[in-house]
Each structure stands twice: as C-alpha cells, then as structure tokens.
Amino acid sequence: MFRISARTVLELGSELISSDIIAFYELIKNGFDARTKSGVDVRFDIVLPKRAYLRIQNKISSDENLDELKAQIKSELSQAASARAREDFGKTIDQATSTASLSQLLESAQKKFNTITISDSGDGMSLDDLERSFLVIGTSSRKKEVEAALDRGDKESPYLGEKGIGRLSAMRLGERLRVETAKTSDTHINLLEIDWAKFTDIDAMLDQIPVAPEAGAPKPTNDWSGTSIIISDLLENWTETRVKELAEYDFARLTDPFADAGSRPRIAIYWNNERITVPFMSNSILDAAHARVTGVYEILDNSPVLTCSFEALSLGFEHPVERQTLKLPIEDLQAAIIGKDGPIDDSALSSVGPFTFEAHWYNRRRLSTIDSIGDQRAVRQVQQKWSGILLFRDRFRVFPYGEDDDDWLELDRKALRRSGYTLNKTQFIGRVNISRTANPMLVDQTNREGLRETSEEYVLLQILRYAIQDRLGMFMRDIEKQYKNQKVDLSDAQEKVMKLEDRARTAIKKLKRITPPEGEEAIEGLQQTLFEFSEFASQARKRIEQVEQESRQMVEMAGVGLMVEVVAHELARASENALTALSNLKGNDVPARLQSYFRTLQAEMKSVGKRVRVLDPLSVSGRQRTEVFSLDAAIREAVEAHEAQFKRHKIAVKLDLPEQPLRVRAVKGMLIQVIENLISNSTYWLDMRTEREPSFKAEISIGLSSGPPTMTFEDNGRGIAPENREQIFKMFFSLKDNRRRRGLGLYIARDSAEYHGGTLELDEERNPQTGRLHRFILELPKGAEV
Known part of the structure; x- marks a missing residue:
C-alpha cells in the first residue's frame, strides 16, 4: 500500500500551478462552479507594502528607540487598507516590549494581515463537504457529474473544473490558507485553516499533518451562502501597480473579451477597497480590421464540415471589398488536414467536435484614428493590447494560447519564410471557442499549460493553421494579384530542388560503394540521369534569373519550378529506394535477388529519364515555340x-x-x-x-x-x-x-x-x-x- 509524504503535496502544487494568473484562474473558476449569484471578487488587502516592511526591519536592528519605531510602523500602514486589518496590525505592534520582540511581531503581523481573498456567493460548503471533498485531492465528484453530462449529451458542462486539484492554487500565492464557507442550510460559518509550511517536513507523512474543519461564528444572515478563500503569508510583493497591470492584461483576457460586456462572467478586482477596472474590448477595433476570417466547424450527420468566410477590406492598395466562402466536407478535410500518410486516423475529424473561430488581421502601419478609441497611437496600442488568437472553453480562457511568447499556430515561424504578406501573430486579434461537452477530447494538460497532445488536438491545430495561415494568406495574395502587380516567389521551390538533388547524390555515392559488378550498368544509368537532370535544373534556374519580371513570364517560371520539383522528387526517391533495397540484401541469396531488383531499378531509372527528357519542351526558352x-x-x-x-x-x-x-x-x-x-x-x-x-x-x-x-x-x-x-x-x-x-x-x-x-x-x-x-x-x- 502506498503512503504519501507531506511534501508531495507541495511538489504537486508547484508543478500543476505554474503561474500566479493560473492560480487565480483556478480559484475564480471554483467560484463559478459553486453557482455564484454575483460573480467572484478578488480583494488585495495590503496593510504594509513589502518594501516598507523590509526597510523597517533593517532599521529595527540598528535603532534602540522602541516608541519611535512603533510610531513609524503605524505611519507606514496604508490608510486605504481595511480598517480591521489596519487596527489588528497596530495592536500586534503595540505588544512589543523590546526591539527584538518588535521585529518578531512585525514579521508575524506582516504574514497575517496582508491578505488576498477570493470570495463568491455560491452554494458554499458544509463541514462534511470540507472533510469529504475539499480535503480530498483529486476528488471524483465533479468528474462523475461531467461524465454523466457527456453521456446525456447535455449542451453545457455542469462544471468548469473536474480534476479536484484547483485548491492547491492557494499555496502558489501564500503559505497560509483560511476557508470560510457555509451553505444556506447551515447556521454557522464553517472554517478550515491550512499552514502549508508544515508540509515541508521531509520526514512527515501526509496523514501526520493535522488538518480538520470546524464550526465558526454564526452566519451574517440566515439565507447566506458562499465561500471566501483567504490567503496570507503572501509569497509575492503585491503592489497596486502590479495588480493594475494584472487586471489590464491577464484578468481582461480571463473570460472571452469578444462577448458582450453584460454577458461576461463578473470578476471584480479590488486593491485596498478600491475597485480596479478590468477593461473590455471595444468592437470598434474589430471593425477596423483590414482582413478577417471566420470559421464554423460542424459535425452534421456524424460527418464534419468546415465553412470559412474570408474578407479583404483594405489591404493597402485600391481594391473593392472582396469576400469568399470556402466549404470543406469530409473528403476535403481528410485530404487537407490528414493527407495520404497523416499521423492520425480520420475518425479524429469527427471526435474533435464542433467549434468556431475568428481572426481579424491588421496592417499596423495603416491603422488610423477611431473616434471611440483615440488617435493613431492609441489605436495601435489597443490593437497590440488585444493581439493574439486566444482559446476559450465555455467562455473561460485556456492557457497559454495567445500569450505574447506563445506561437501556437506557428504564424511567426511561417512568416519568416515568406515574402509579401506575412501573417505574424501580433497582427491578429482572434479567438477560438470550444466547450467541455461538445469537445470532450480536447482536455487540458494537468499543469494547465495547453491542451493534451491527442489526435483531436492535432485536428484543431491543423484546421486553424489551414484557415488562417494558408487560406487567409492565399486569399489576400489572390486579391493582390488581381489588383496589384505581384511576383511569384520561386525561392522555396528552388531550395527544395537543391535538397532533393543532394539526397539523390548521397544515395548514388553509397550505392556505388556497395553494388556488385552486375549492377554497375544500372547505377551508371541512374548517375547519368542525375547528371542530365542537374544540367536541366541549372539551366532552368539561370533562365529564371534572366527573365524580365512580367506576369506571363512569372507564371511560366512557376510552371517550370513545379515540374522540376516533381522530377527531382522522383529521382531522389528512386535512388534512395535502390540504396535501401541493396542495404537489406544479406547472405548467399544475393545474386538471384539482385537480378530481379536491378531489372526494377533499370525500369524506374528509364522512367525518370523520360521525365527529365520530357522537361525539355517545358523550358522557359522553349515553351513559346x-x-x-x-x-x-x-x-x-x-x-x-x-x-x-x-x-x-x-x-x-x-x-x-x-x-x-x-x-x-x-x-x-x-x-x-x-x-x-x-x-x-x-x-x-x-x-x-x-x-x-x-x-x-x-x-x-x-x-x-x-x-x-x-x-x-x-x-x-x-x-x-x-x-x-x-x-x-x-x-x-x-x-x-x-x-x-x-x-x-x-x-x-x-x-x-x-x-x-x-x-x-x-x-x-x-x-x-x-x-x-x-x-x-x-x-x-x-x-x-x-
């Protein structure tokens, strides 16, 4: 029978909760899962800032005047903090009878009275709930209800969380946790206190750390219910500036910013009783997009269908507003998303479930004044603030998708290899909407850092990349081709041809070393084919560089590039197949097998030779005759x-x-x-x-x-x-x-x-x-x- 050491809980929490915003997200999500009636409040009650605390502690060690030190500490206490916390902090300091005791009491007050409280007006928890659910890590109650909802085919999941580990988020923020909660049927507040520091004892087992709920004071009103998670002995230096920055960016994107402000889940942030504004995104910035794509992925009669709508509104040159709709049924999705030899099964196209997405593209240099936002500089700042393509499940954010350093759709990586329109992630404002019941196979990693790598996750990524990277980009280039002179970029094709030539040369060199005398004729023929192809490819490249940059000639060159690439691939494939077959020949049966193999090799070599020779009339100089x-x-x-x-x-x-x-x-x-x-x-x-x-x-x-x-x-x-x-x-x-x-x-x-x-x-x-x-x-x- 396994036994678990106490410190395992700390290790588990640090691994699963990777950042402060993830910790807040888990605790806030628990409030909504408790069916809160008025949203969730996050209150920072900071009586003495950490910087002032450290400064005073340094002074205590060198100053013997106890009364002056007490007076200075009280003068540093924030008048905006809650009156009770400020009063209790002062009373604790007054108990000091020496500078040594003052230092200890100051440390104790600093840990106890600076708090973060996450509170909701939901169902609350009874003493039994605290014992049987809250104190059970990995409790299965919510997971069972979620799975039952999936079996019934419910449209909405009963809970946002189901793993039973969100409560460990509190240890990310502070060393001490106090839970105050009650159900409507309770007469008293139910209390639970946890000192995470006790779990650091390397010799202690988990069942040796005493943690038990108890009844507290009477409820404020008979019908009151809810939960307050009070975290103290804070681990970070929380300042008003930092909280405002967190609200400005992280809390603003915690729930779907595209949704109507009135329908978004209410999350209120307070700094010492002052409400901190959590901004919402104005539709005006979306209306200012220069191009966009919206998509709906549906499962109709157990068969997937992707419908994308593209718009080119203002690409930087004269053109009418262009719109295009693309609809891909299962046959086309199998081809575009999975392909001939894809890494996943076709069934994932259906099991991924339905979802929607939208991505608005901006040429930041062409953004201009918007009345509801401000001048060009202000508009650019707003676009930058909301940039990124975010993923939401049931209106709540899935991390880390859309973060500044997260290129989950590989837009930046692709942009580096492209000329013309480069679709960088910072040029987009977008979202993807999934749900727990409609997309049961798209589940978070345990550490909340993205979705688990599954076949369904692969489908989701490939569909989004296809729609945004490829189809939107191609749509914009097509508009540019129609209304503006545009060159065809062949650098990618030429690079591929050179790599394929190198592959063929390497294979032929190895073939010459291991081929017996009876196979030399076939190898020489293959080498001659490579020489002929290389000569043609070289001439084609030179001719491409010489031709004037006109539309007709660009198209012709693109054709040559495609054909050269096709033949290069065939040549490399035939050479490598020959090498693989010869390398696998063993024992005394080589002669008989060689005869059969070389007949096949010669036939393939002749075929490739025909493909090379048929290219001659395709050359740029010869095609017009x-x-x-x-x-x-x-x-x-x-x-x-x-x-x-x-x-x-x-x-x-x-x-x-x-x-x-x-x-x-x-x-x-x-x-x-x-x-x-x-x-x-x-x-x-x-x-x-x-x-x-x-x-x-x-x-x-x-x-x-x-x-x-x-x-x-x-x-x-x-x-x-x-x-x-x-x-x-x-x-x-x-x-x-x-x-x-x-x-x-x-x-x-x-x-x-x-x-x-x-x-x-x-x-x-x-x-x-x-x-x-x-x-x-x-x-x-x-x-x-x-």
Missing part, C-alpha cells in the same frame, strides 16, 4: 513516362485516342504541362481513396476527340466539391496536406490553355456515386487542328 505535333502521341508519351509510377500505385489507365493522329499547332511544352499536372494531381487523390478503401480499384481515363481538339481527363478518386469548381483554378488554392500544399498547378494549367485561345474546365456534371466532380475538359480552338 509553336509547332505542329501529334497531340495523341504527346498524351501517350506522358502516360508512358508515368508507367512505373502507375504500376507502383496500382492505377489502371484507359486511353480512348483516335486511330489517326490528331495533329495540332500549339506550344507543345505548355500542353504537356497541362497533362502532367492532371496526372500528378490524379495520382495523389487516387492514393487518398485507395488508402481509405482497400478494395478500391484506381482508374484514370483519358479521351481525345477532334472538331475542336478536346481532351477529357477523368479519374474515379475522391472528386472535387461542386462549390470549389472554380476555386481550384485560383493561384495558391490547394486541398492537399500542408507538406504538399502549393496551389499553382491548375492555375498554370488553365493559363496554358487560355494562352492558346482554349479552355480548361472542370465539368459540372456530378458523379452519381460520389456526388462530386471528376472530369476535366481541355478544349483548344478549332483553328488549332491541322
């Missing part, structure tokens, strides 16, 4: 270049091409790029469905007809939601997970079609099985056919 070529042959070549990939992913490709060549006059590289992009996207989405449906048979169908030249491209994957039919062609729009999210491919593909006077559309006919859109149609003008 119009030529006559067979479009059906170009489709076959593109499909053959992906043959190994299709085999690897078990994708069946059906071609419905004309028996006679369909010759067109066009820029071959641009049309190949359209085909390549459609194949690349299709492979990804087919993988998504295959991963989730083991019996699924992936298919791609490509058809071609004349009069005018029209290519149809269709797969039987997840499809695209009808409401996103046009969104997918916008620059930077992507529903892939954050590791693969680019959002340029279809934009460039449509641009290539329009360059030829043609169109690239997503057919509006819904697939009867999925209810979504699956068929792309590339149509060239009739004059393009030769």
Whole structure:
C-alpha cells in the first residue's frame, strides 16, 4: 500500500500551478462552479507594502528607540487598507516590549494581515463537504457529474473544473490558507485553516499533518451562502501597480473579451477597497480590421464540415471589398488536414467536435484614428493590447494560447519564410471557442499549460493553421494579384530542388560503394540521369534569373519550378529506394535477388529519364515555340513516362485516342504541362481513396476527340466539391496536406490553355456515386487542328 509524504503535496502544487494568473484562474473558476449569484471578487488587502516592511526591519536592528519605531510602523500602514486589518496590525505592534520582540511581531503581523481573498456567493460548503471533498485531492465528484453530462449529451458542462486539484492554487500565492464557507442550510460559518509550511517536513507523512474543519461564528444572515478563500503569508510583493497591470492584461483576457460586456462572467478586482477596472474590448477595433476570417466547424450527420468566410477590406492598395466562402466536407478535410500518410486516423475529424473561430488581421502601419478609441497611437496600442488568437472553453480562457511568447499556430515561424504578406501573430486579434461537452477530447494538460497532445488536438491545430495561415494568406495574395502587380516567389521551390538533388547524390555515392559488378550498368544509368537532370535544373534556374519580371513570364517560371520539383522528387526517391533495397540484401541469396531488383531499378531509372527528357519542351526558352505535333502521341508519351509510377500505385489507365493522329499547332511544352499536372494531381487523390478503401480499384481515363481538339481527363478518386469548381483554378488554392500544399498547378494549367485561345474546365456534371466532380475538359480552338 502506498503512503504519501507531506511534501508531495507541495511538489504537486508547484508543478500543476505554474503561474500566479493560473492560480487565480483556478480559484475564480471554483467560484463559478459553486453557482455564484454575483460573480467572484478578488480583494488585495495590503496593510504594509513589502518594501516598507523590509526597510523597517533593517532599521529595527540598528535603532534602540522602541516608541519611535512603533510610531513609524503605524505611519507606514496604508490608510486605504481595511480598517480591521489596519487596527489588528497596530495592536500586534503595540505588544512589543523590546526591539527584538518588535521585529518578531512585525514579521508575524506582516504574514497575517496582508491578505488576498477570493470570495463568491455560491452554494458554499458544509463541514462534511470540507472533510469529504475539499480535503480530498483529486476528488471524483465533479468528474462523475461531467461524465454523466457527456453521456446525456447535455449542451453545457455542469462544471468548469473536474480534476479536484484547483485548491492547491492557494499555496502558489501564500503559505497560509483560511476557508470560510457555509451553505444556506447551515447556521454557522464553517472554517478550515491550512499552514502549508508544515508540509515541508521531509520526514512527515501526509496523514501526520493535522488538518480538520470546524464550526465558526454564526452566519451574517440566515439565507447566506458562499465561500471566501483567504490567503496570507503572501509569497509575492503585491503592489497596486502590479495588480493594475494584472487586471489590464491577464484578468481582461480571463473570460472571452469578444462577448458582450453584460454577458461576461463578473470578476471584480479590488486593491485596498478600491475597485480596479478590468477593461473590455471595444468592437470598434474589430471593425477596423483590414482582413478577417471566420470559421464554423460542424459535425452534421456524424460527418464534419468546415465553412470559412474570408474578407479583404483594405489591404493597402485600391481594391473593392472582396469576400469568399470556402466549404470543406469530409473528403476535403481528410485530404487537407490528414493527407495520404497523416499521423492520425480520420475518425479524429469527427471526435474533435464542433467549434468556431475568428481572426481579424491588421496592417499596423495603416491603422488610423477611431473616434471611440483615440488617435493613431492609441489605436495601435489597443490593437497590440488585444493581439493574439486566444482559446476559450465555455467562455473561460485556456492557457497559454495567445500569450505574447506563445506561437501556437506557428504564424511567426511561417512568416519568416515568406515574402509579401506575412501573417505574424501580433497582427491578429482572434479567438477560438470550444466547450467541455461538445469537445470532450480536447482536455487540458494537468499543469494547465495547453491542451493534451491527442489526435483531436492535432485536428484543431491543423484546421486553424489551414484557415488562417494558408487560406487567409492565399486569399489576400489572390486579391493582390488581381489588383496589384505581384511576383511569384520561386525561392522555396528552388531550395527544395537543391535538397532533393543532394539526397539523390548521397544515395548514388553509397550505392556505388556497395553494388556488385552486375549492377554497375544500372547505377551508371541512374548517375547519368542525375547528371542530365542537374544540367536541366541549372539551366532552368539561370533562365529564371534572366527573365524580365512580367506576369506571363512569372507564371511560366512557376510552371517550370513545379515540374522540376516533381522530377527531382522522383529521382531522389528512386535512388534512395535502390540504396535501401541493396542495404537489406544479406547472405548467399544475393545474386538471384539482385537480378530481379536491378531489372526494377533499370525500369524506374528509364522512367525518370523520360521525365527529365520530357522537361525539355517545358523550358522557359522553349515553351513559346509553336509547332505542329501529334497531340495523341504527346498524351501517350506522358502516360508512358508515368508507367512505373502507375504500376507502383496500382492505377489502371484507359486511353480512348483516335486511330489517326490528331495533329495540332500549339506550344507543345505548355500542353504537356497541362497533362502532367492532371496526372500528378490524379495520382495523389487516387492514393487518398485507395488508402481509405482497400478494395478500391484506381482508374484514370483519358479521351481525345477532334472538331475542336478536346481532351477529357477523368479519374474515379475522391472528386472535387461542386462549390470549389472554380476555386481550384485560383493561384495558391490547394486541398492537399500542408507538406504538399502549393496551389499553382491548375492555375498554370488553365493559363496554358487560355494562352492558346482554349479552355480548361472542370465539368459540372456530378458523379452519381460520389456526388462530386471528376472530369476535366481541355478544349483548344478549332483553328488549332491541322
């Protein structure tokens, strides 16, 4: 049977309550859980400031005039403190008969009469409650009631807290605790006193520390109920300035500042009987936002749906107010939030529960005077004061989300790697609302420092990052592209290509060291493929640097960047797969296994070689050359270049091409790029469905007809939601997970079609099985056919 040492309680309290504001939060929350009728009061009654106390103690040791010392101490007592505390402090000092006793009595009075009191007018506690609940650390009564509410499907949780450890918050603030409480049915005040210093005895066991409630004086009125937590022997130097700062920032954000001031839970702060203002946030600052996103995450018929609304109000250049709505059903959420090989199961998309959020973005340099706030400087200060995206559960703050040093949505980290609009956390005022009953899997860590790391917490973070980091940022850049000249930044793509090249080189070097003679031909072929690719990538980078900064050329360069990155990835993957396979070969069975393996390696190497060579017509210098070529042959070549990939992913490709060549006059590289992009996207989405449906048979169908030249491209994957039919062609729009999210491919593909006077559309006919859109149609003008 375990026994617990007394000091374990102190260790537990110091670990679980990590800051003063957390301590206040826990004690205040207990007041609301007690069904307080008039909110919670927090009263600082500081008779003698700590600085004055230390100064007087130093003087006592060197001054022998006892009467003068007593008079000085009394003159230093705050006249604003409560009359009773001031009177009792003075009486204690009067008992001194020597400077030595004065020093001791001063210390005793300082510890006893400087207090912090947290009081409520709730249900109160009986003597039995104090014994059976308050003195039981980790009591289960509230947790049982919360779990019962969850089982019943109640809309609200009966309690904010349920772990039974909030009472340890008091030891964070002071060494002594006095509880004064009573229920309506009680006739007397029930008392409990705890001296936490007694728990420091390293040899004492917990059951050896005597702590017992007792009956006190009669209640002030027969129907009175409530609780006062009185903390003394304070551990911190509490001053009026510090309390005001705490009220200005921490207490102001303890409950939801977006809520109407009249509906917010009442928390009153007092310094020596003077009420300290806890500010509320004016809606005027929200109205001054330059852009914003609001989102609703719902579980409808056990299926999640995310709806986001974006607004661009004033981005710093001439543009109309732009609005956009994005709706993602479960198929798109699985792709954007979890992806093909995500770290969590799809079920977390539903078990996370419904929540809402809003984030208001500000260009701080463009903030101007607001009548209800003040001049530009005042407005900036208000924006800075309320900045951060806060998390609230049942109207109360979840720490530490939204703190100055907390970048929980990684906005600052992402901003450092971006040009153009940088969405720093200090530029936002926002909130996320969850609840205990609607989001039972989003639970706090025991130390109150954030949510526990669960699959549901992962979903919450990824959805918020997707909506705020990616979609709002992309929406703003899209507006800028429409109304202001904007360059496409390829630095990220170029950096990825260089890393992939390095990976391939490293793998090939290791391959050469461990490959037997019969495999040298394949390795040399792979090395030659790497050389050809490196040469092309080098030329592409040089050409990118030379091209003038015009919109058309920027788009072309983005296309080249995407294609180079795709092939670089294939090259690195093939090289590393070869290295892994060879490294795993052991024993005397190497020759037979090598023959089979090298046949596979050579096939993959040839495929990658085809992918490199097909890039040549995609080069910036070559894409603008119009030529006559067979479009059906170009489709076959593109499909053959992906043959190994299709085999690897078990994708069946059906071609419905004309028996006679369909010759067109066009820029071959641009049309190949359209085909390549459609194949690349299709492979990804087919993988998504295959991963989730083991019996699924992936298919791609490509058809071609004349009069005018029209290519149809269709797969039987997840499809695209009808409401996103046009969104997918916008620059930077992507529903892939954050590791693969680019959002340029279809934009460039449509641009290539329009360059030829043609169109690239997503057919509006819904697939009867999925209810979504699956068929792309590339149509060239009739004059393009030769």
